[in-house]
Amino acid sequence: MNDMVSKDVWVFVEQRDGKAAEVSLELLCKGRKLADTLGGELKAVVIAANALELAERTFHYGADEALVVAHPSLAHFRTMPYSRVLTELVREAQPRIVLFGATVIGRDIAPRIASATGSGLTADCTDLQIADVNYLKQEHHRLLLQIRPAFGGNIIATIITPDTRVQMATVREGVMELFPLQTPKPSRIQQIPFEPLPLDELVEIIERHREESRVNLKGANIIVSGGYGMGSAENFRLIHELAHVLGGEVAGSRAAVDAGFLPRERQVGQTGTTVRPKLYIACGISGAIQHRAGMQESNKIVAINSDPDAPIFEIAHYGVFGDAIEVIPKLIEVYKQRLK
Numbered sequence: 001m002n003d004m005v006s007k008d009v010w011v012f013v014e015q016r017d018g019k020a021a022e023v024s025l026e027l028l029c030k031g032r033k034l035a036d037t038l039g040g041e042l043k044a045v046v047i048a049a050n051a052l053e054l055a056e057r058t059f060h061y062g063a064d065e066a067l068v069v070a071h072p073s074l075a076h077f078r079t080m081p082y083s084r085v086l087t088e089l090v091r092e093a094q095p096r097i098v099l100f101g102a103t104v105i106g107r108d109i110a111p112r113i114a115s116a117t118g119s120g121l122t123a124d125c126t127d128l129q130i131a132d133v134n135y136l137k138q139e140h141h142r143l144l145l146q147i148r149p150a151f152g153g154n155i156i157a158t159i160i161t162p163d164t165r166v167q168m169a170t171v172r173e174g175v176m177e178l179f180p181l182q183t184p185k186p187s188r189i190q191q192i193p194f195e196p197l198p199l200d201e202l203v204e205i206i207e208r209h210r211e212e213s214r215v216n217l218k219g220a221n222i223i224v225s226g227g228y229g230m231g232s233a234e235n236f237r238l239i240h241e242l243a244h245v246l247g248g249e250v251a252g253s254r255a256a257v258d259a260g261f262l263p264r265e266r267q268v269g270q271t272g273t274t275v276r277p278k279l280y281i282a283c284g285i286s287g288a289i290q291h292r293a294g295m296q297e298s299n300k301i302v303a304i305n306s307d308p309d310a311p312i313f314e315i316a317h318y319g320v321f322g323d324a325i326e327v328i329p330k331l332i333e334v335y336k337q338r339l340k
Helices: 022-038 051-061 079-093 104-117 198-202 237-246 254-258 324-338
Strands: 009-013 042-048 065-070 097-101 120-125 127-135 138-150 155-159 167-171 189-191 222-226 249-252 279-283 300-305 318-321
Touching (some): 009 051, 022 097, 022 127, 104 120, 104 167, 120 138, 237 324, 279 324, 300 324
Parallel strands (some): 065 189, 222 249, 222 279, 300 318
């Protein structure tokens, strides 16, 4: 990479009701590592009515500088003004990497900016790395490796964008570890002027309705998860009982959700929630790559499966070979005795 090319990493800090999205804070933590590898700076891009207040928090997660665009009309996300501001900033500064959360907002705004600036973009990444790559007999230095499941989750693809100066990625919630700094970096804020345009008003917010999720799988220390191998919704009661005894949350694979064993908000995996609890008990889950992508970073994994060749055993710390319908009641009884 030419030394004249920027080595900076930018993170778009998504906000709702003046509060930074957790995925943006996760990306700042990951961005800190990427910027250190590149030898560049980590910059948070904050667009909001209370942007200065939000910007101060980004230094607790590794930001070297915050680019702040503050205006009352930016209190809530709207596609036109947000994408216009970011497009102008990216065109002018040409950062090496720009990261967005793979949320409704990130999936809306990232493609617009990538298209307008001619940047590379990979969606729904589950990992990001920096490496030198030999591609078509040409050496490319310090490229962003954008890693994500592909072909229905049957393979893990590593995507590069060697022909673009700016590399963009949207990253799934929960896949990057959140670790705030004990000693925040000194605040360095660059305020960017904003002038509303008539084009911004093409979309007007009339009313806003939000319903908070009743399930917090990301925050659970213990998760008991069931798969299609549980056989029926009735058998899934064992999952609920074991979770209750352990004080954990109930989750499941996509196959279990599709079968109607539990609601979609409790799905773990590539198209569900990514979790990293202290204990993950997988019951009747084969461990296809789609599911493993959402839970393989768990601190301890216990797998119960009647198939000795099930892929889940490849990542499990402890494996129980047997029918989950027979094994789970024994675990419940033991835990009830131990936890008295």
